[in-house]
Amino acid sequence: MNKKERLVAAIENGTVIDHIPAEKTYQVALLLGLFNLTTPVTIGNNYLSKKIGKKGIIKVSDKFFTDEEISRLSVVAPKIVLNIIRDYEVVEKKTVDTPDELRNIVKCNNPKCITNNEPMQTIFNVVDKDSGILKCHYCDKEQDINKVELC
Numbered sequence: 001m002n003k004k005e006r007l008v009a010a011i012e013n014g015t016v017i018d019h020i021p022a023e024k025t026y027q028v029a030l031l032l033g034l035f036n037l038t039t040p041v042t043i044g045n046n047y048l049s050k051k052i053g054k055k056g057i058i059k060v061s062d063k064f065f066t067d068e069e070i071s072r073l074s075v076v077a078p079k080i081v082l083n084i085i086r087d088y089e090v091v092e093k094k095t096v097d098t099p100d101e102l103r104n105i106v107k108c109n110n111p112k113c114i115t116n117n118e119p120m121q122t123i124f125n126v127v128d129k130d131s132g133i134l135k136c137h138y139c140d141k142e143q144d145i146n147k148v149e150l151c
């Protein structure tokens with residue numbers, strides 16, 4: 001195992017989330033509900049990365065995320081990689097797929113939208129996955145996935 005692989009695979013079983021842009025590490029942890037887990041979680045930040053400058057790495061023991069949970073990350077860090085670890089080995093690498101629909105993940109940027117005035121979930125349809133254009137299900141306002149505010 002080389003140095004780089006050791007950095008990733010330091011847990012026995014679980015998930016190592018890698019290539020998180022450093023400024024998004026906290027949001028990734030929030031979106032995955034890591035602060036509610038009872039299993040060990042290690043959050044590291046500002047590691048040097050040739051690809052993205054500074055990056056975060058999150059190690060979560062004994063936790064494997066569903067594709068639905070992983071798809072939530074498309075709003076903050078679409079390029080991250082999730083390494084699935086079993087018995088200290090990376091057995092699978094998962095990347096983030098932008099879903100067709102985002103439920104209660106981002107806020108609508110239209111102040112008059114009903115979702116900003118009533119206690120209710122937001123629903124966005126992803127109209128263009130490549131350029132990251134979302135459209136509010138209620139008011140039809142489009143927004144850029146890179147500029148959204150999280151719920």
Ligand SMILES: [Zn+2]
Pocket residue numbers: 108109110113114115136137138139140141
């Ligand atoms: Zn709206």
